[in-house]
Amino acid sequence: MKSKLFIFIIVSFILAGLFQYDYDSHSNYFAEKNIFVTLPKGKTLEILSFGFKNFVADMIFIWSMQFYSNYNLKNRFEYIEDIYNIITDLNPRYRAPYYVGSWIMALELNNYKMAIRLLQKASKNLKDDWDFDFESGYYAYKYLKDYKLAEKYYRKAAEKPDAPSFVKRWQAHTIYMEDNLTYALKMWLEIKKNAKNKLEKNSAFNHLYQIKFEIDKKDLEEKIKLFEQKFRKKPVNLNELKRKGIINMIPKDFKGEDYIYDFKTGKIKAKKVFQWKKFY
Amino acid sequence: MKAIEIKGLEKTFTSNFLLKKYKILKDINISIEKGEIYGFLGPNGAGKTTTIKCMLGLISFDSGESLIYGKDSKSIEGRKKIGFLPEHPYFYDYLTAKELLFFSGMLFSIPQKKVMNKTKYLLELVGLAGKEDLKLKKFSKGMIQRLGFAQTLINDPEIIILDEPFSGLDPIGRKELRDLIISLKKSGKTIFFSSHILQDMEMIVDTVGIILEGKTIKQGKLSDLISHSVQYYEVVFKGVDESLLKSNNIGFELKDNNCITKSKDFEKVNHIIEFIIMNHGKIISVTPFKMTLEDIFLKEING
Amino acid sequence: MKIRAIALNTFKEATRNKIYYLLIFFGIFFVLSSKLVTLLIIGDKVKVLKDLGLASINFFSVLIAIFTGIDLVYKEIERKTIYNILSKPISRSCFIIGKFFGLALTLFVALISMVVMFFLFMLLFSGELDVKILVYFILLYFELLIITSISLLFSSISTPILSSVFTISLYLIGHVIWTFNEFKDKIINPIIKVISYILYYTLPNLEKFNIKNSIVMNVDIDIGMILGSICYAIFYITALLTLTILIFNKREFQ
Numbered sequence: 140m141k142s143k144l145f146i147f148i149i150v151s152f153i154l155a156g157l158f159q160y161d162y163d164s165h166s167n168y169f170a171e172k173n174i175f176v177t178l179p180k181g182k183t184l185e186i187l188s189f190g191f192k193n194f195v196a197d198m199i200f201i202w203s204m205q206f207y208s209n210y211n212l213k214n215r216f217e218y219i220e221d222i223y224n225i226i227t228d229l230n231p232r233y234r235a236p237y238y239v240g241s242w243i244m245a246l247e248l249n250n251y252k253m254a255i256r257l258l259q260k261a262s263k264n265l266k267d268d269w270d271f272d273f274e275s276g277y278y279a280y281k282y283l284k285d286y287k288l289a290e291k292y293y294r295k296a297a298e299k300p301d302a303p304s305f306v307k308r309w310q311a312h313t314i315y316m317e318d319n320l321t322y323a324l325k326m327w328l329e330i331k332k333n334a335k336n337k338l339e340k341n342s343a344f345n346h347l348y349q350i351k352f353e354i355d356k357k358d359l360e361e362k363i364k365l366f367e368q369k370f371r372k373k374p375v376n377l378n379e380l381k382r383k384g385i386i387n388m389i390p391k392d393f394k395g396e397d398y399i400y401d402f403k404t405g406k407i408k409a410k411k412v413f414q415w416k417k418f419y
Numbered sequence: 420m421k422a423i424e425i426k427g428l429e430k431t432f433t434s435n436f437l438l439k440k441y442k443i444l445k446d447i448n449i450s451i452e453k454g455e456i457y458g459f460l461g462p463n464g465a466g467k468t469t470t471i472k473c474m475l476g477l478i479s480f481d482s483g484e485s486l487i488y489g490k491d492s493k494s495i496e497g498r499k500k501i502g503f504l505p506e507h508p509y510f511y512d513y514l515t516a517k518e519l520l521f522f523s524g525m526l527f528s529i530p531q532k533k534v535m536n537k538t539k540y541l542l543e544l545v546g547l548a549g550k551e552d553l554k555l556k557k558f559s560k561g562m563i564q565r566l567g568f569a570q571t572l573i574n575d576p577e578i579i580i581l582d583e584p585f586s587g588l589d590p591i592g593r594k595e596l597r598d599l600i601i602s603l604k605k606s607g608k609t610i611f612f613s614s615h616i617l618q619d620m621e622m623i624v625d626t627v628g629i630i631l632e633g634k635t636i637k638q639g640k641l642s643d644l645i646s647h648s649v650q651y652y653e654v655v656f657k658g659v660d661e662s663l664l665k666s667n668n669i670g671f672e673l674k675d676n677n678c679i680t681k682s683k684d685f686e687k688v689n690h691i692i693e694f695i696i697m698n699h700g701k702i703i704s705v706t707p708f709k710m711t712l713e714d715i716f717l718k719e720i721n722g
Numbered sequence: 723m724k725i726r727a728i729a730l731n732t733f734k735e736a737t738r739n740k741i742y743y744l745l746i747f748f749g750i751f752f753v754l755s756s757k758l759v760t761l762l763i764i765g766d767k768v769k770v771l772k773d774l775g776l777a778s779i780n781f782f783s784v785l786i787a788i789f790t791g792i793d794l795v796y797k798e799i800e801r802k803t804i805y806n807i808l809s810k811p812i813s814r815s816c817f818i819i820g821k822f823f824g825l826a827l828t829l830f831v832a833l834i835s836m837v838v839m840f841f842l843f844m845l846l847f848s849g850e851l852d853v854k855i856l857v858y859f860i861l862l863y864f865e866l867l868i869i870t871s872i873s874l875l876f877s878s879i880s881t882p883i884l885s886s887v888f889t890i891s892l893y894l895i896g897h898v899i900w901t902f903n904e905f906k907d908k909i910i911n912p913i914i915k916v917i918s919y920i921l922y923y924t925l926p927n928l929e930k931f932n933i934k935n936s937i938v939m940n941v942d943i944d945i946g947m948i949l950g951s952i953c954y955a956i957f958y959i960t961a962l963l964t965l966t967i968l969i970f971n972k973r974e975f976q
Binding site: 469476513 | 723724726727728731734735738801802803805806807808809810811812813972974975976
């Protein structure tokens with residue numbers, strides 16, 4: 140009698156389990172349920188966690204990583220900003236969610252502005268960290284192509300303690316990309332002066348070369364136009380400009396070598412060209 | 420100074436929800452001399468257990484006083500002199516007999532060594548020798564009761580209070596308890612117990628107190644309350660014509676085809692016996708009836 | 723000596739309860755299984771291990787604090803074992819204080835077992851031993867003592883079910899009431915304001931013992947505030963025990 144009951148229990152559980160399996164293979168829980176509509180905001184959740192807010196933050200974070208890596212779900216990014224705001228409100232100094240969240244927002248969702256918002260929140264809460272501002276700058280530079288904004292972030296990052304030297308270089312570079320050539324030149328000279336190794340020195344040198352070239356190119360091509368206006372023909376070479384008194388000195392490139400003057404077009408070229416602007 | 424003195428004890432209970440007041444103790448008066456055995460007698464619900472609990476401070480009373488050798492019985496000083504056994508003793512069943520006695524001893528601040536010596540002696544006294552390491556959950560009801568008694572004596576109390584100690588005991592147990600109480604009295608202790616088993620009480624008490632509906636209606640020495648002389652004689656007979664009995668002014672009752680007649684006067688009884696024999700009746704029995712505690716009790720109860 | 727007798731007896735009785743061991747077991751089980759959870763984590767695994775371990779110990783030790791004390795006094799009254807104690811020369815305050823210390827010992831044993839397992843586990847899986855976490859456990863112990871005094875109070879006056887409801891409610895209130903700190907100052911109606919102030923200071927304020935976040939995130943801890951919290955606990959427990967004694971003194975055992 141006892142063994143019959145025992146078998147009966149096991150069979151019932153197996154049958155129930157089979158039906159569960161069948162149900163699972165036909166349904167897609169996440170797609171059907173809009174789980175977060177009722178998830179309360181950070182401060183409320185903090186109160187409701189009754190002292191377990193770290194634990195709750197961890198749980199939501201772990202869940203979020205599983206959830207957002209499930210490519211079968213449609214509309215899964217609908218509440219992503221809310222979710223990561225909740226996690227970071229519960230535990231503002233926990234770094235991982237800022238990184239993971241901003242990566243998902245930027246690289247999966249391609250919403251760089253959203254990613255930057257999250258990163259800036261991180262920067263505010265973790266005042267001594269430089270990398271959140273650095274990443275913000277990078278997204279602004281590469282994807283938003285907003286060099287002014289990028290420069291702002293790089294500057295913020297560079298001011299943080301322990302910011303590595305390349306941050307300043309990025310800042311200087313974006314200044315250059317904004318076409319603020321004089322300021323860029325100043326920055327790069329400073330970088331070259333404080334350079335600690337050959338790589339930095341060479342990098343600074345290359346940038347200075349390009350910047351000087353662009354400054355000089357603009358200036359010279361203006362002067363050539365002036366010459367043309369005055370003398371109704373293009374100058375034969377740069378010396379002629381000097382002779383005719385249009386310019387006082389022939390500028391040399393940063394290396395100290397001559398620029399190349401194309402008589403036909405009236406344009407100046409340098410021996411080396413760094414095509415950052417064309418690329419980006 | 421009296422060992423126990425209770426004067427004018429009153430207690431009213433309030434039922435919480437209905438705010439009904441119920442006066443359970445109206446006027447309790449108890450007076451016990453040192454070295455006495457006092458029997459506290461009353462029907463169920465009269466207030467015996469309530470009185471005892473009031474004495475021990477388990478329940479508060481509204482007015483009156485309860486004194487032990489002149490001191491408040493429910494104070495800590497008072498309770499030091501008391502050994503108490505409740506009606507259905509319960510103990511922690513995860514303890515052994517030895518551990519329970521140790522625990523009780525600690526509550527009296529008795530040093531452990533002293534308790535250890537006493538434990539063996541007490542367990543022997545109550546008939547539980549050798550069971551000191553047995554866990555209480557393995558004890559039978561009778562054993563628990565015995566252990567309860569041992570625990571009552573742990574502090575060598577001057578006054579022992581027992582609430583219905585004979586209930587649930589078999590005849591052997593009752594005899595043993597009676598003997599124990601008497602021996603305790605011999606060593607100078609005062610014992611106060613409540614019971615409704617009148618036979619046991621009658622055999623050992625010195626003084627009796629009867630309560631009814633919360634009032635002490637009678638208290639006195641047993642010897643004073645019971646007259647030792649015969650109350651009446653009862654003659655059981657048959658074979659005499661009823662009309663004959665009536666015409667001779669002999670009152671009788673019928674029971675199971677027999678006649679029963681009672682008389683206080685021994686002379687009259689002899690006449691009745693002669694009369695029956697003369698009239699060819701048969702005498703079945705002649706029994707002298709003395710008044711018992713039960714008689715006194717029932718008499719008082721029925722007013 | 724009498725208090726010691728009751729305390730040890732209470733400890734023996736409490737540790738007879740199977741639920742006690744079950745909760746300790748679960749506490750340890752969850753600490754150990756937190757390792758599995760870290761497999762899903764990107765980034766600082768040790769932080770998550772600490773979070774989960776502290777949360778488990780917190781959760782289960784609170785359950786022990788609530789449920790061990792809940793039926794202790796009630797059982798004594800129900801089973802009438804209390805007659806054997808109160809008929810002896812021991813004051814009712816001694817009884818309550820003895821019960822409290824018995825519970826304190828019980829909680830200590832439970833917490834220590836979970837804490838030792840936690841530290842062993844952390845040593846094993848992360849190779850480091852963050853002794854600062856002990857500060858959290860000390861504060862947790864004081865919080866547990868407050869909770870257990872609350873459950874002792876209710877155990878002396880009502881049934882186990884009601885007692886658990888009240889104790890759990892007060893625990894939850896204790897962790898939410900910090901939100902009223904600023905709110906109570908903004909109330910305009912003077913009567914309600916006075917009532918709010920009274921409630922704010924008499925209801926238990928337990929969030930101050932919850933320094934899990936600061937400990938795990940390595941924020942500097944203020945020793946002054948820790949000592950202050952401990953003092954708060956000591957005085958609050960004294961108040962609760964006195965209240966329990968007051969009520970218990972009036973209790974009648976029919």
